[in-house]
Amino acid sequence: MRLNKTIRSLLAIGIVLLCAFVAVLPFFGKGFLPTHDGEFHFIRFAEFFRMLQTGYLFPRWAPTINSGYGLPVFEFMYPFANYISSVLHVFGMEFVEGFKISSALGYLIAVLFCFLWLKKRFGLFPAVIGTIASSYVPYWFVELFVRGAIGEVWAIAFVFMALWSIEIKRPVLFAVTITGIILSHNILTIIFGPFLILYLLWRRDWKWIWFMLLGAGLAAWFWLPAIMESRYMVGLNTVNYKDHFASIAELLIPSWGTAFSGPGYIADKMSFQIGIGPILWMISAGILILSKRITGKQKREVLGLFILIVLVLFMTLPQSTVIWELIPFMTYIQHPWRFLVYLIPITAYIAALMSSSIRNKWIVVIVAIVSIAVAFSYTRGAVYEPRNDAYYLTNPNFIDSASSMGNSLSTIWTSWKENRSLSIVTDIFNNPLSVVVQKERYLDRLYQVNLEAPLVVRLHILYFPGWTVFVDGKQATIDFASNGTLDVAVPAGTHIIHAEMIETPTRRIADWLSITSLVITGGLGILLYRKGKNP
Numbered sequence: 060m061r062l063n064k065t066i067r068s069l070l071a072i073g074i075v076l077l078c079a080f081v082a083v084l085p086f087f088g089k090g091f092l093p094t095h096d097g098e099f100h101f102i103r104f105a106e107f108f109r110m111l112q113t114g115y116l117f118p119r120w121a122p123t124i125n126s127g128y129g130l131p132v133f134e135f136m137y138p139f140a141n142y143i144s145s146v147l148h149v150f151g152m153e154f155v156e157g158f159k160i161s162s163a164l165g166y167l168i169a170v171l172f173c174f175l176w177l178k179k180r181f182g183l184f185p186a187v188i189g190t191i192a193s194s195y196v197p198y199w200f201v202e203l204f205v206r207g208a209i210g211e212v213w214a215i216a217f218v219f220m221a222l223w224s225i226e227i228k229r230p231v232l233f234a235v236t237i238t239g240i241i242l243s244h245n246i247l248t249i250i251f252g253p254f255l256i257l258y259l260l261w262r263r264d265w266k267w268i269w270f271m272l273l274g275a276g277l278a279a280w281f282w283l284p285a286i287m288e289s290r291y292m293v294g295l296n297t298v299n300y301k302d303h304f305a306s307i308a309e310l311l312i313p314s315w316g317t318a319f320s321g322p323g324y325i326a327d328k329m330s331f332q333i334g335i336g337p338i339l340w341m342i343s344a345g346i347l348i349l350s351k352r353i354t355g356k357q358k359r360e361v362l363g364l365f366i367l368i369v370l371v372l373f374m375t376l377p378q379s380t381v382i383w384e385l386i387p388f389m390t391y392i393q394h395p396w397r398f399l400v401y402l403i404p405i406t407a408y409i410a411a412l413m414s415s416s417i418r419n420k421w422i423v424v425i426v427a428i429v430s431i432a433v434a435f436s437y438t439r440g441a442v443y444e445p446r447n448d449a450y451y452l453t454n455p456n457f458i459d460s461a462s463s464m465g466n467s468l469s470t471i472w473t474s475w476k477e478n479r480s481l482s483i484v485t486d487i488f489n490n491p492l493s494v495v496v497q498k499e500r501y502l503d504r505l506y507q508v509n510l511e512a513p514l515v516v517r518l519h520i521l522y523f524p525g526w527t528v529f530v531d532g533k534q535a536t537i538d539f540a541s542n543g544t545l546d547v548a549v550p551a552g553t554h555i556i557h558a559e560m561i562e563t564p565t566r567r568i569a570d571w572l573s574i575t576s577l578v579i580t581g582g583l584g585i586l587l588y589r590k591g592k593n594p
Contacts, residue, residue, distance in 0.1 A: 071183050072174060075190040078431065079170040082194065082438045084204065086163035090442035094207025098160055100140070101451050102462050104154040107133060107141035113501055117280060120523075120560060122501035126459040126476040127483070128521040128544070130468060131499075135285045135295055137210045139242040140165075153448045162209050169216035170194045172223050174406075177411040179226040189411030190422060191427045194404050197313075197334040198399045200437040205317050205329050214243035215403060218251050222404070225262060230270045231584045231594040237274025241282055246392055248282075250400065261363075273583075276576030283569035291524060294467030298393040304377040305331035305396050311338075315437055320396065331375065331396050331438075336430030337406045341368065343426060344409050353416045354430065360412060364405055371401040470523055473543020480519040484508065484556070485513050487546060502560035509553045518545035518558050525566070529557040 085092060102124060110118035110133070118141075121132040131498070133141070140161060144293055149159040173193050178186035202208045202215075204304050210329070217239035224233040239254075241248045259267050289295055296308035302321045309331040316327040344361045347353045353361065375395045383389045392398075414423045451457045459479060461468040466475040482491040492514075498505035508516060520526065528547050529535060531554050538546040545558055562570065584594035 067183060067184070067382055068178070071178075071187050072171070075170055075174050075187055075194070075349065076167060078191050079167055079194045082200070082435070083166050084164040085204075085439065085442060086159040088442065089445045091155070091444065091446045092159065092204065092207075093317075093441060093443055094205060096209075097207035097459065098255060098451065099462050099464075100144075100158055100207065100209060101154050101448070102457050102460070103132060103136065104141055104148070104157060105452055106462075107138070108145045108148055108154075109499060111145050115502065117323050118567075119284070120502060124458060125461050125469070126477045126479045126520060128519055130461060130521060131288075131292070131470075131523045132462055132468070134281075134288065135245075135292065137214075137242060137244050138281060139213055139239065140209045143213070155446055155448055155451070158207075158209060161335035162203055162207070162212055165209065165212035165216050166194075166199070169212070169219050172216065172219035173407050174550065176219055176223040176226055177407060179223065180408075181411045181415045183530065185414035186413040187413040188423050188427050189407045189409075192336060192410035192430050193403050193407030195334075195336055195430045195434040196403050197315075197330060197332055197336075197434050197437055198402055199248060200434065201330055202400075204438065204440045208244075210244040211247050211400070214240050214247040214251070217243055218247075218255070219403065221255055222258065225258065225264060225376050229593045230267055231580060231587065233267060234270040234277065235582055238277040241275065241278040245282070245285065246397065249388065249392060250397060254401065254404075263435065273576055273580055276572055277580060279569045279572040279576065280566075281569075283572065284563070284566045287565045288524060288563070290571065291471055293469055293471055294461070294463055296391065296393060297464060297467050298397055300383055300390060300393060303379065303396060304379075304393040305375045307376065310372060310375065313433070317440060320394065331399065333372070333399075333402060334430075335433040335488065336426075337402050339412065339426050339429060340406055340409045341365070343422075347413065347416060357412060357416055364409055367401070368405060371398045371405075373400045446552075470543055472522060472539050476521070483519045485517050485519065487517050487542070491519070492516065497555070502541040504558045506556045506558075507553065508549065508556060510549060510551050512547065513550050515546055516549045516556065517542065518547075518556070520545050520558065523560075525560045525563050527559055527561055529555075529559075531555055532557075 103121065105181055106121035106124060107118055109122060110120065118138070119131055119134040122128055122129045124130055124132070143156040143161045143164070144154060147160060148154060152160065170190060174186050174190040177189045181189070181224065202211050217236050218438070221233055221236040224236055239250060255271065256268060259265055259271075268386040310333050313332050313335055315330050318327040318329060320329050320331075348358055348361060374382070375398050383395070410423070410427070414420070417423060459477075460466050461475040469475050480489060482494070484492055484494045486492060493509045495507040497507055518528070522537060522545055526537070526545055527534060528537055528545055530547060530549055535547040547556070551558065556562070
């Protein structure tokens with residue numbers, strides 16, 4: 060008996076999600092999965108949640124790290140994964156577990172929307188094959204099990220949502236997915252932006268580029284201050300891209316390691332491989348072209364993808380240095396091997412295209428099974444004894460850190476603060492003063508001090524534009540050059556010192572740009588809906 064369309068679709072979704080779930084099954088276990096970035100995220104999750112809990116819905120400041128001096132971490136570090144973690148924490152999940160679940164969830168959502176995109180483009184069977192092929196591209200497991208790049212995982216999920224929204228002709232939804240990509244990962248926005256523009260032009264939907272700009276406007280509250288105020292920070296980019304090129308041998312020869320990339324890591328260096336599965340799909344596509352089994356539009360599509368693959372792989376090699384030096388913003392990508400992320404959607408498309416073109420469907424089924432088999436071992440790495448939040452949130456090595464590699468992140472006025480102050484209000488020699496705390500929110504603090512003589516009072520808060528200090532209601536001049544903290548001159552007697560983080564002009568412009576974009580997006584959605592079109 061032939062199954063109806065809905066049941067077949069649900070069965071197909073079940074198959075692809077089951078294959079994907081098996082890959083990320085370790086994330087649902089009790090053990091701790093060591094990754095490059097994971098432990099930094101645990102602390103950031105906790106800081107972000109503290110800010111949300113206190114009423115700051117769009118946090119820019121991490122209040123208790125950096126030995127209690129705080130840092131504007133969230134003005135520059137992608138926030139979406141932090142929101143997901145906070146929601147999971149509200150439902151009782153610890154941040155360590157939340158990192159694992161969020162990583163797996165991002166991957167599974169990416170797989171789901173990859174399937175929906177390919178199903179709309181090619182049909183049911185090609186979508187199943189293409190999605191399975193894509194979900195077992197080795198670079199997926201570099202992101203998940205080696206790097207712990209949770210922001211990149213969610214960005215890839217939003218890329219697939221964007222591709223799906225283009226296929227189903229929903230421009231407002233497309234704008235929202237662009238916002239999701241930006242908020243998920245700054246760098247992958249730079250990498251995937253040109254790809255999405257090319258896809259729109261190829262699909263002859265070039266007018267949708269305006270919705271792409273609208274999506275960027277919705278996220279302006281994050282990216283605009285991050286760009287404009289990055290000049291006040293050090294340690295945002297400590298990577299020399301020239302140390303992170305791959306070699307042709309590393310791209311072609313399957314390998315696996317959990318160490319970092321770079322000249323000092325050889326024996327256990329992380330993998331830069333294309334992967335046996337993607338290579339098999341590329342070879343299959345080449346054979347079909349040479350045998351003339353695909354012609355016309357499909358042939359042009361495959362040839363276009365081959366050109367894109369060559370360009371992407373070239374950008375990972377040292378021979379591309381001239382391009383990296385020619386285009387200024389390329390240095391923000393940091394690691395040339397990040398371009399391997401393109402293999403995930405490209406493999407999906409090639410596999411689906413092959414599955415829709417070849418008559419003998421068992422051939423593509425066998426290649427899909429081989430793709431799983433050759434990459435499956437990458438999903439079963441080291442697992443440590445379970446760790447909970449207390450392991451990190453009571454450990455000075457983490458809570459007193461700058462939540463960055465080598466504790467390099469700080470402002471241009473001071474380095475990372477290695478030692479905590481005994482009191483948040485002291486003189487410049489760190490001697491405690493007679494203080495009555497009247498209000499102490501993370502970004503709004505009110506203290507009463509009693510001074511026997513005029514004194515420079517030091518608030519042990521890292522200075523960053525936006526911090527403003529008032530003495531008895533009058534704005535005081537902050538001397539941040541000497542120590543990088545909020546130092547103000549206060550006369551003798553009893554005085555009220557009020558320190559508050561306010562929005563800078565740049566942040567206000569960014570906020571209004573996001574609000575305006577939100578109004579336009581909502582208005583367009585309502586207008587399209589009333590006209591009987593999909594928003």
